[in-house]
Amino acid sequence: MGVRYANASVPAVHDVDLAIEAGQFAVLLGPSGCGKSTLLRTINRLVEPTSGTLLIDGGDVRERDATELRRGIGYVIQAVGLFPHYTVAQNVGVVPKLLGWEQVRIDARVDELLRLIRLDPARYRDRKPRELSGGEAQRVGVARALAAQPRVLLMDEPFAAVDAIVRASLQDEIARVHRELGTTIVFVTHDVDEALRLADRIVVMNAGHVVQTGPPAEILEHPADDFVRDLVGVDAETRRLALERPLIER
Ligand SMILES: Nc1ncnc2c1ncn2[C@@H]1O[C@H](COP(=O)(O)OP(=O)(O)OP(=O)(O)O)[C@@H](O)[C@H]1O
Numbered sequence: 494m495g496v497r498y499a500n501a502s503v504p505a506v507h508d509v510d511l512a513i514e515a516g517q518f519a520v521l522l523g524p525s526g527c528g529k530s531t532l533l534r535t536i537n538r539l540v541e542p543t544s545g546t547l548l549i550d551g552g553d554v555r556e557r558d559a560t561e562l563r564r565g566i567g568y569v570i571q572a573v574g575l576f577p578h579y580t581v582a583q584n585v586g587v588v589p590k591l592l593g594w595e596q597v598r599i600d601a602r603v604d605e606l607l608r609l610i611r612l613d614p615a616r617y618r619d620r621k622p623r624e625l626s627g628g629e630a631q632r633v634g635v636a637r638a639l640a641a642q643p644r645v646l647l648m649d650e651p652f653a654a655v656d657a658i659v660r661a662s663l664q665d666e667i668a669r670v671h672r673e674l675g676t677t678i679v680f681v682t683h684d685v686d687e688a689l690r691l692a693d694r695i696v697v698m699n700a701g702h703v704v705q706t707g708p709p710a711e712i713l714e715h716p717a718d719d720f721v722r723d724l725v726g727v728d729a730e731t732r733r734l735a736l737e738r739p740l741i742e743r
Pocket residue numbers: 498499501505523524525526527528529530531532683
């Protein structure tokens with residue numbers, strides 16, 4: 494599968510041959526402009542491949558209605574993108590409402606998700622996005638993406654805009670969501686430590702190519718080439734040791 498944007502001289506994503514298994518936490522890792530967001534966005538058809546095919550559950554995504562497909566795939570972007578005039582509860586409930594859930598079921602789901610992301614429903618459900626901190630808004634973005642229990646969750650640098658402490662707690666939360674719900678997650682970052690912390694499988698990209706895929710320990714111990722070695726190389730030993738401790742303690 495490849496993507497070449499109109500008028501671009503080179504493809505943004507070259508012939509990528511990649512299978513992500515159900516229930517996996519896959520992290521796309523690589524420098525700015527290497528094609529991570531482009532590859533991610535082909536999964537929910539925000540970008541169409543210009544060569545090859547992309548299959549979900551064995552079916553070509555092009556044969557699915559794009560709107561219906563997107564309702565079944567949670568998507569979190571860096572800019573969060575909450576609707577400013579909606580309350581937190583309305584933001585989180587937006588997809589269930591589109592799917593025609595009854596209001597009582599939506600309300601119960603919203604409260605459940607707010608507790609999951611550790612925001613007290615009584616305090617937060619009626620606030621507007623402008624009344625939230627950046628980290629709280631990002632958590633609400635995560636809750637919204639999870640609302641209709643998507644089996645696939647796409648996250649494009651979702652924690653880039655928060656400080657290190659909030660970032661660590663959001664990482665713990667998404668790891669817990671993954672563990673508890675078994676959601677397939679494709680997560681984009683250019684932060685090596687974030688990738689090592691979260692991934693079952695890291696997909697390293699460079700200049701539109703996938704240069705290596707494997708579990709974090711394998712990427713650290715057997716980098717495929719100089720690019721990967723340089724990417725993880727600084728403090729590789731410290732990073733390898735950190736992997737041996739469970740996430741919750743890190
Ligand atoms: N809509 C577009 N039209 C044309 N070119 C684009 C478009 N979107 C991205 N590109 C180009 O495609 C390449 C890959 O972009 P992409 O956004 O996928 O990179 P990225 O790895 O997500 O980078 P970053 O870490 O900065 O977000 C870049 O060269 C970019 O300039």
